[in-house]
Amino acid sequence: MNITHLIVDATADVQRESSNSTMLYISFLVSFIYCLISNKSCLLTSPDCVENIYLTNNDVINITSPNYPDNYDNNHNCEWILESPQNTGILLMFYDIDLERCCDFLTITYVDVIDNIEVTEIFTGRSINTTIRAKENVNIRFHTDFSIMNGGFSLGLEVIELLDCVENIYLNRNDFINITSPNYPDNYDNNHKCEWIVESPQNTGILLTFYDIELENCCDLLIITYVDVSGDTLLTEWTSNNSILVTTHLNITFQTDLSVVNRGFALGLKVIDIGMLTF
Ligand SMILES: [Ca+2]
Ligand SMILES: [Ca+2]
Known part of the structure; x- marks a missing residue:
């Protein structure tokens, strides 16, 4: 079973928004929904860079967008593949997410420790203080389009014990x-x-x-x-x-x-x- 969530920014400075950006956002939603219906992997084209990270029990590591806290690059498409020891899970702590709302995405695919179902969460815009508790394999994709760069993301990772x-x-x-x-x-x-x-x-x-x-x-x-x-x-x-x-x-x-x-x-x-x- 697969669940996809779209998490959009609820805290952005709306005063900066113009009617043009509203139209852009609506057009994004239309294209995104079409994208999901027609081909669920259309946001996830082959990555330009892939990093495999094997976490051990006492690790607490940080991954960030390229150049963080300076702006990331355009046309970027990277993937992190996380794995923790058998019978453990991974706690993902989102310290900062600042992405162009319409067009740059952080996509997390994991199996939720409580519901035991595969979930894909797509973050865009601004978001802070979110956590995810995942089973031992997590896939992270960072995708940016051809224009407008923001500060990016900072994410902490920690191995957690899985309960019965x-x-x-x-x-x-x-x-x-x-x-x-x-x-x-x-x-x-x-x-x-x-x-x-x-x-x-x-x-x-x-x-x-x-x-x-x-x-x-x-x-x-x-x-x-x-x-x-x-x-x-x-x-x-x-x-x-x-x-x-x-x-x-x-x-x-x-x-x-x-x-x-x-x-x-x-x-x-x-x-x-x-x-x-x-x-
Ligand atoms: Ca962009
Ligand atoms: Ca006993």
Whole structure:
């Protein structure tokens, strides 16, 4: 399955734009859509330069457009092929993207770590502070046309650990869910690592209640990281039938070692209005 996203600039200085550039942009969209319908690879002609990058576990490297932060060149078409060790992923951190909106593109093709589907994202215009979490192979293309050059892009790359399971959970007001270890109430597995990333709406809190826990004391871990008014807090010691109120972001990680399994854990998450809480 392949998904293509077109990410366009939402922060550009619109005062600089004229009706001519609007028409140019519309004509680009028409040609781009035609391009996708007729031939999905039409933006990806054979590259002028290709670089293979093999990332190792402790690498954090930076790739940029040619001449960055000075302007890139016209008629440029380069490709980077990224690979990380088996059973790892690649975190792509976009520090800066400044491309001619109509006509110069940064195209990223990867398999998303959460959805496990191939995605092609096309960046143009201006964009910052975006991240992508990809499986171990990523293809990056940088294409410029025959006129108008901008500052280009700067992109950080880092190897990340791939989890056995990861789930993003977006809760609404008054939602209530349970989260348990795999197989619960039967025993969990050895060599297992799972993560749940939970978010709730603004001006709410997440009431976290522990129902049950039985882990190998030395070696299997349930780590809960949450945000409160004083910043990140790491919670590692807790007991059954105990509740805490956390703010709108919560990260739960469950990690087991190579031997001895137990029943695991069960907890509940309920979204409440902060003002309604009484202890
Ligand atoms: Ca251009
Ligand atoms: Ca164990």
